[in-house]
Amino acid sequence: MHRRSPLPLLLAALLGTHAAAAPVTVKHERGTLTLPAPAARVAALEYSFVDTLLALGVRPVGAALGTQGGDRGAPPYLRAQVRGIPATGSRAQPSLEALAAARPDLILADAFVHKDTSVQFARLAPTADFQSRRGSLADLNAQTLAIGQLVGREAAARRLLADQASLNAKARAFAKKGAPAFVAAVVTPGSFTVHTDQSFVGSFLEALGRKNQLAPRGDQTQYGLSLEGLVALNPASLVLFTAPDEKPITDTWKQSPLWQRLSAVQRGRVYVFDRDDWTRGRGPQALKLMVAQTIRSRFLQDAAPATGFGTP
Known part of the structure; x- marks a missing residue:
């Protein structure tokens, strides 16, 4: 029986590993962030980031789901999806200890809410700041794409945006x-x-x-x-x-x-x-x-x- 040479399989594996490990660079509110490879362990400090990650098929290793400081907790439509995700404090009061315990390789922070604490997050892991709480629809769509790039799912992010644009167009027909x-x-x-x-x-x-x-x-x-x-x-x-x-x-x-x-x-x-x-x-x-x-x-x-x- 003729045996196939393992060389093509080895080369394919090496090339696949190289592609998966390619650096990724995105712009955010504090400048430019470059990761050596797409993030696999992400902590999300705003519900929009949690929503986006889950829509992309990425489960956060930690999220600001706590109710300290008067926060009402996750929105109703998200509650079933976030069960089991470790809470890293609330959006207004993230816990540095809980964040460190989550061992993220990326933290997503809000440029408005976390403007005074983002530097502390960056000491734990690379941090990208986006205008979520004070952002417009255009800002939120831009960060969907950026988050998709950061986690290696840019194509999926672009599909989400295309689907949304199509839905919006259908809705405008009712206006x-x-x-x-x-x-x-x-x-x-x-x-x-x-x-x-x-x-x-x-x-x-x-x-x-x-x-x-x-x-x-x-x-x-x-x-x-x-x-x-x-x-x-x-x-x-x-x-x-x-x-x-x-x-x-x-x-x-x-x-x-x-x-x-x-x-x-x-x-x-x-x-x-x-x-x-x-x-x-x-x-x-x-x-x-x-x-x-x-x-x-x-x-x-x-x-x-x-x-x-x-x-x-």
């Missing part, structure tokens, strides 16, 4: 031409924070075909507003992101004649979404959920909110 501009805000029991056209959710809704009424205030893509300030804007459509287990400040505002004067209220165009899924996930999986809910809500059509998406 009513000439619909009035909207104001979007995250509402808690004590605050009303508007999200401009350069915020994540504000730019996302624009990408689906509706016009955001607000531009950033200086360098603030999100900022607080009073009821009087909202009345001064008088939006024709109002999009609110609330938590189902909280009593939002707008419940109190509804008792005021000022609230009743709002054009959006008079037109019946106040839409409500779960802020835990919408404003904290910010990854490819969250975006799919958001597109589906936006279409179902009837916001794009500038029609009265569908059941489950209007004010209680």
Whole structure:
């Protein structure tokens, strides 16, 4: 029996090893990061990074899933997927000890939340900082590609982005031409924070075909507003992101004649979404959920909110 020479197999193995170990370089908020090979053990300190890694088929070795400092924990759509991933503190208060124990070869940090602590992370492992909490849809899409490159799954990342672009295009077909501009805000029991056209959710809704009424205030893509300030804007459509287990400040505002004067209220165009899924996930999986809910809500059509998406 003729035996095949092991040389071709050996060469293929060597070439495959060489390709897998090729250095990877990406730009991030603190400069340029070069890894000698794609990262295999990644710690993620924001939910968007966790979402993106899981969408790419990479399970983090540690993630900021804790509830210290008032953090509400992982968004509902992610909770089943993150079971068993070691918690490395919360997003606001990462644990250096837990990070070190995870032995990551890459840490993904938030350029806004971790601006004062990122240097400490870099002492544990190479660290890439991205604008997640204060990023726009374009920023989040760019980091999906960068993370894909860092973990050696660039082709998969590009597929995710292409799928998202296709979904967005389909959603835009529902958008009513000439619909009035909207104001979007995250509402808690004590605050009303508007999200401009350069915020994540504000730019996302624009990408689906509706016009955001607000531009950033200086360098603030999100900022607080009073009821009087909202009345001064008088939006024709109002999009609110609330938590189902909280009593939002707008419940109190509804008792005021000022609230009743709002054009959006008079037109019946106040839409409500779960802020835990919408404003904290910010990854490819969250975006799919958001597109589906936006279409179902009837916001794009500038029609009265569908059941489950209007004010209680």
